[in-house]
Amino acid sequence: MGATEQGSSRRRGADDPITTSFTGDDLDDVSLRGDSHSREPVIDAARQAATGQRAAAHAIESRAAEAGALESRASEPGAREPGARELRVSEPRVSEPRVSEATAPDSEVVDSAASGDTAAYAPDSADAPGSAAPRIISLDVARGLMLVVSVAVNAWITAPAWFEHAPWQGVHPVDLVFPTFVALSGAGLAFAYSRRVPLRPMVHRVVVLTLAGFAYTAHAQYLATGGLDLGTFRVLGVLQFYAALVLLVALAHLLVRRWWAWPVFTIVLAVAYAYALSWFAAGCPTGALTPQCNPSGVVDPAVFGAEHIYRQGRFGHDPEGLVALVGALVVASAGASIGHLVKSSRLPTARLLAVGALTLAAFAGVAAATAPLAPPMKRLWTPAFGLGVATACGAVLLLLYLVLDRPGRQPRGQVASVVTYPLIGLGRNSLLVYFGSHVLMTTLVLLPHGAKRPDSLAGRLAATAPGGIDEALWLVLLAVAAWTALAALLHHHGLYLRPSGGRRPRAARSDSESQPLTSL
Structure with missing residues (x-):
């Protein structure tokens, strides 16, 4: 030597x-x-x-x-590298993480959340450098189930009065659909904003959703009246309402950062809103909230003008107005509480279930306690109504998480994969399916202009039902099948509607990742 x-x-x-x-x-x-x-x-x-x-x-x-x-x-x-890894025995192997939903830039993560293509991934305990956490599909499946109901409800053009929206107090089946969408959207936004709130994508998304809402309002007004009348143009609508919720939830994430703080924030907001409604009701002639005496009938016309709110102010309130927005924020915050619990906590499964059950019990208790202050109604999104809906949504989401995403669970079988695939497709394009089905059914019902429902395009389509099948049921089945097939097809090709748009560089996106369907 x-x-x-x-x-x-x-x-x-x-x-x-x-x-x-x-x-x-x-x-x-x-x-x-x-x-x-x-x-x-x-x-x-x-x-x-x-x-x-x-x-x-x-x-x-x-x-x-x-x-x-x-x-x-x-x-x-042109050289190949066969066996190079096997010969590097004197050096530690370091594998590069694969870019996926879990390792995507924050702007892409948040962009996906508002569109339904939520960047749902495993809790922080699984977020290890160099490893891509698996996507949480329970939120997609929950959204998919909600969308099946939503599409069916929109297509049932001959629904009885007890099924349609309650005139004032009380809750009818249709009243549950949009709040369910809001609660699940809150859970999705919790995934998106768990680390930070990117300002530019958030503002862009709010603006795009608002403009899309104006376009939908103009479309519906044109079909109903044959023209556009800016003097009666409704400023607020479902899409504008949803855009405002996205903005408020994003701003709340700047203040509320801990997963355990979200239930506290939700309960405080719910109690404050209930007492505010009760205080207003005390000044009404009957001592209760009525269509003629409620805060929405005062605030919304004062801000937007009576001619620019729901039904030109004839109903005395706006279910998508500024006052209702406070109640809807309670629902979205309750959904965000469950989303943060699943995403951010490092609790074992048994303790996660216990904490989740305790959180939902607290929400249900507050809903019951505030009912005497402001009775359940969707018209004003009272806490008794909103927290009740959010509690049910949270229970379903937690149950699906334990079945589909629980750490250490058995892999899904072939039957389960086949059943959940179309629901995942619906859930990842929830924005497209939820609002798209509204636009399409509105168009089919109002065309041709001035026609009654049996003579409308929707009525004619229902009349194609085969013998022995109810026409209303046939239209519902057609709508659900068509939207489910479209969502599954788009999911198969990795295409999702994203209101923020913007393509990720191809080199930084894996083959299995989503691509924006459109930037609107």
Whole structure:
């Protein structure tokens, strides 16, 4: 062994079992130990050890040289790199993380949330550098179930009065659809804003949703009246209402950062809103909220003008007005509470279930406690109504999480995958399906202009029902099948409606990731 190799060996130290070798001084030192009868065997053993160490060092140097040669050839144009990883035995292997929904930039994450293509991924405990956490599909499935009901409700053009919106107090089946969408959207926004709130994508999304709402209002007014009248143009609508909710939830995330603080924020807001409604009701002639005496009938006309609110102010309130927006924020915050619990907590499954059940019980208790202050009604989104809906949505979402996303669960079987696939497709394009089905059914019902419902395009389509099938049921089945097929097809091709738009660079997007369907 040369002097250079000896110096290298001394620098490595004698404790390294692979690189340590014996020098001549080492041999002399060993040979002086022991008595004269054992000196020769010790010297032979030392020489054999030194020979073995030199052979091992030579083998490592040879394999490193081979790996270097392969790397040099791989850098040439058109060169391949077979077996390069296997030969790098002296270096630790570091795998690059695959860019996915979980490792996407925050702007893409938040962009997906508002559109239904929520960047739902495993809790923070699974967010390890270099590994992509699996997508949480329970929120997609919950949205998909809600959208099946929503599309069916929109297509039932002959629904009885007890099914349609309640005139004032009370809750009818249709009253539950939009609040359910809001609660699940709150959970999705919790995933999106769990780390930070990117200002530019959020503002862009709010603006796009608002403009889309104006376009839908103009479309509906034109179909209903045959023209546009700015004097009676409704400023607020469902899409504008949803855009305002996205803005408020985003701003709330600047103040409320802990997952456990969201239930507290929700309860405080709900109680404050209930007492505000009760205080206003105390000044009404009957001592109760009525269509003729309620805060929406005062605030919304004062801000927008009576001619620019719901039904030109004839109904005395606006269910998508500024006052109702406070109640809707309670619903969205309750949904965000469940979303943050699933996304941000590091609780074991049993404790997660216990904390989730306790949170939902608290929401239900507050809903019951505030009912005497402001009775359940969707018209003003009272806390008794909103928290009741959010509690049911949270229970379904937690149950689906435990079944579909719980850590350590058994992989989904083929039957479960087939059943959940169309629901996931609906859930990831929830914005398109929810509002798109409204626009389409409004168009079919109002065309041709002035026609009654049986003579409208929707009525004619229902009349194509085969013998033995109710026409109303046939139209519902057609609508659900068509929107489910469209969503599944778009999901298969990775296309999702994103109001913020903007394509991620192709090199930074995996094949399985979504692409914007449109930027509106």
